[in-house]
Amino acid sequence: MVSVLTRKLLRDLVRSRGTLLAVTVIAAAGSSCLVALVSSWLNVDRAREDYYEAARMADFWVDVRKSPVEDVRRAAARIPEIVEVRARISWPAVLDIEGATAPVNGLILSLPSDPERALNGVVMKSGGSFSFGARNQVILSDKFARARGLRTGDTITAVAGGQRRSLVVAGTADSPEFIYLVPPGSLSEDPESYGVLYVKHDFAEDMFGFEGACNGIVGRLTPGGVRDASAVLGRLSKELAPFGVLNAIARKEQFSAQMIDGELQQLRSMAVILPAVFFGVAAMVLNVLMTRLAEQQRTVIGTLKALGLGDGRLSIRFLLFGAVAGLAGGLSGSLAGVWMAAGMTELYRFYFTFPNLSARVAPLVIAGACGASVLFAVLGSLRGLRRVLALRPADAMRPPAPASGRASVLERRPALWRRMGFRWRMVLRGFARYRARALIAVTSAAFGSCILLLAFGFVDSIDAIVDFQYRKVLRSDYRLTFGDGTGGGALGEVLRLPGVVHAEPVFSAVCTFSSGNASKRGAIQGIREDGELLTPRDSAGRIVPVPPAGLLMAERMAAQLGIRAGDRVTVTPARGEQRPLDLPVAHTVRSVFGMGVYASIDWLNRVLGERDVMTGAEARFLPGADDSLRRAFLAAVVERPLIEAVSDMAREKRAMRKQIDGALMGTAVVMILFAGVIFFGSILNGTLISLEERRREIATLRVMGCGDAEIGSLFLRETLLVNVAGTILGLPLGLAALRFFMTLVQTDAFAFTAVVRPESALFTLLAALLFVFACHGVTRRVIRRLDWRDALNARE
């Protein structure tokens, strides 16, 4: 049988359903975030681990210049932590697709004849593996094949290493190495324009003249080696130094792995921060509600105490009230979280190619979300409980001391105060009386505003990066990449391509920078001092001139090497004799993109002992050119054996935009909705409590002839004031949160700067106002329905 006290609890819950609903919704938002984010994190993490294990993902990658396979193997064998290596050949390729108006590039990778069991093997998605005997077979990365409508049996033409070959599609496959596949130099995927072409190793040897040679190894390490990967790779690089090490990275530095790591890290941080914000706000809002409940029920509580109800039982009943709201929020939020987790998983399936990414939600995660929600609800009830416990029965049964008006601080400025109408005075004195409550409302609004600004700021920051990179730094229309260092005559060849009106040479010299104990692999971009198409910029977007002599180094790179402008740095080039050079750092620059090092192309050639070497070119195309000219340009490009890759900058920008619009906008909308939940929950809770407390005031004003609108305007002033104040205070909070999240996705290659446009601050304020006015609609409705006649003659 249900005890009388339980029945009372249930009735109290039903009576307070409006305000409890506000708390429940905020707690539900917290639980849904927790369930969705933690589940997505676990799902992606599990899918990644399973995939890496099943497809034998390598622990390290080393790119070398053309080297004998046996020598490379022997060098690797001298490192005890290396348990397995596979030598391979990789080469950039341009695909000759008839009638294409945009370039299609690929990466040719060699695989052994049994590609599914190899290190960094493939998981077949369609068609078959390499067949015995057939030589010119290719397995395409599945997403690329689907985007281009290529099927088993189709033929494609690839131009690579000065060779033009027809390849027959044997099948399509995914690889753990390219869970997130983007064209080199880009950040966003574009499956239509870039794919991986797996060919048999002996075919690649033949095609590139690499008999018994390779230009890269992948390998696995012992667990100890994985933990100490950079030291192991350091030793391996030394062993391989005679062959010219272009790059040596551990798994955590590999682009695709790094992107997934960044995503997981973001998920993890979000999974802590977002629910904590929601639960925190829910606890604060509940705190107001429970303190009010303790006041409202003081006579009942006093009577129960006088009747002999102990503090323990009373506490449990009181806390249960809050816990029910927490549990309701936890359960309903978890349900929403399951749905959101499915949506997020779908999004990850779209961008990442995992063979087995399922939208699982572990019961333990739901239990954790409910537990956290209840815990915060109990914490939010503690202040009210303290009042209940402090209440002595004799005091409790007397009516509380009449509420006294309190002068607001603004009253000390009579000139201002006198100009205010009675409504503003009521509002301001109300804040003075209920300071804690006003503070909670302001804090809640600040959190709401923080989330809003975060949403707008994410969009702004990515927009700024796209704009910075594609409008300011890279001002060319096409980027052409040449083979292993070409003479300056290549520029003339570029200028002769149809449609090209201007071109500038680029000499990208892969090297190792070292200073003291610090060492960093990277590249020096040799560009023209008076170049227009590739211009280094500082983070404010100003052009930073390339010095006639010396290096222009990104501040982050300089910081990692522990050097400053004016210092000298040891540069060991990967090409040529690999003789260490002592070069001056002329300037450093705070750049948006991480670790760039620039130099004058002429000076770079000189210090490296080269003459007119270039590894690529930036080209400007005829403005307003039509498709036929672009087709002619691409047809000419594939005819030039020296061109290994061609990137369409406008297309890259579009691909990035598409990805931003898809994923980021979705996230931003969800975040705006969540901010709305905070604003709605906090405002409605505050207003409903205030309405309850001020029924008599409302009734009196009604009797005096005030209409709904006039009474409503009192509440509107109150909510406007706290929410505008909170929103403004939330702006710096949002900026700080944005900066924090940006550091999470920061890698060596890309340092994201948190950017918030002034309009976004304005949008945040407007969105907050929108929420305030939407809530006001509900308040007006409640006021209209309020039975105020009863309140007229009640004793306070």
Next chain:
Amino acid sequence: MSIAEPQSSEVRSEEPFVVLENVTRTFSMGEVEVRVLRGVTASISRGRMTAIWGESGSGKTTLLNLIGGIDRPTEGRVLVGGVNLPDLSDRELTRFRRDRVGFVFQFYNLISTLTALENVAVAAELVSDPMDSAEALRLVGLGEFGDRFPGRLSGGQQQRVSIARAIAKRPDLLLCDEPTGALDRETGVRVLALLQELNEKQNVTVVLITHSRPVAALAHRVLFLEDGVVRSVRDTEHPKRAEDLEW
């Protein structure tokens, strides 16, 4: 229907300002219907003080609410200045209360976050030709207390602020619901004297609800209400002075 004839001979014939015709009011309390007023017919003259006197539960407050346009009758007509209030929309009723009626409540109903003067000003700001709020406070003898919050005023002072608030709008009708119900005798007498003075000097039509017979004796007309019916109407040209009250 109850038609109560005036019992006194000291009747001054005047055009009635408030006319109640066969007014009933039924409240629905869940499954039970409670008939609080059961066909009340009565009238209140302009510029006079009228008391509605009866025991608790007799329907006094319900009747006052109908006259003040706070509530609507279930049946019957409530004419104030020739306008039948039940015919008015909610908005029009709000306008009517704003422009024509001043209310004084048993528990004062002051806004605790406003000072005495501001409480009066709230009402004054609602109408186009109000009395000066400070003047209204002076009229009730609280000219010095304008900057005090209600919490720092005695019950009698609060009730006088409440009266100042009501008269600041220069209402046609001042409705007082047990204005001395929460006051001690001495304070009560001061409040009633004030109401009497306002009626006589400012010519405000006052309707006073009371359960106290001596208090009712201050009025020119006394409507005795019992079980939702006007049992008797007593008129006099010479009501008792508040200062002479004994209760």
